[in-house]
Amino acid sequence: MHMDWVIFELGGRQYQIRPGEELEVDRLPDSTKKLSLDKILMLSEKGKIELGKPYIKKNLSVEVVKNVRHKKIRVATYKAKSNERKVMGQRREVTIVKLLP
Numbered sequence: 001m002h003m004d005w006v007i008f009e010l011g012g013r014q015y016q017i018r019p020g021e022e023l024e025v026d027r028l029p030d031s032t033k034k035l036s037l038d039k040i041l042m043l044s045e046k047g048k049i050e051l052g053k054p055y056i057k058k059n060l061s062v063e064v065v066k067n068v069r070h071k072k073i074r075v076a077t078y079k080a081k082s083n084e085r086k087v088m089g090q091r092r093e094v095t096i097v098k099l100l101p
Contacts, residue, residue: 002046006060006099009039019101022065027093035062035097065096 005018011026028035040056042049050056070092077086 004044004047006040006044007042008037008060009041009055010037014041017062017099019099022096022098024094024096026095027067028064028095028097030067032064032095035064036060037062061100062097063100065098067093067095069093 003019005016007014007016009015013026015023015025017023037060038055040058040060041052041054043052043056043058044050072089072091074087074089077088078084
């Protein structure tokens with residue numbers, strides 16, 4: 001099967017990926033090495049687009065490259081004249097996956 005790109009749903013979010021391309025998704029369990037995608041929304045093969053209603057009945061495989069943590073993001077809020085200050089932060093954990101050609 002020769003595909004140009006695919007749009008799939010994983011964890012309530014939609015992603016677009018091309019074969020051989022790496023993509024960051026929300027963190028998956030560490031034990032996952034390969035993942036089978038069954039919620040395919042749209043697929044382009046040799047210039048022809050196949051649209052799911054709601055999903056296409058095909059399975060694609062992605063391999064897990066690694067789990068990473070991004071740099072910490074610091075967000076500070078401030079309100080003038082009321083001495084109100086708040087500092088929040090987060091460090092997003094993601095999994096990098098690669099679509100197998």
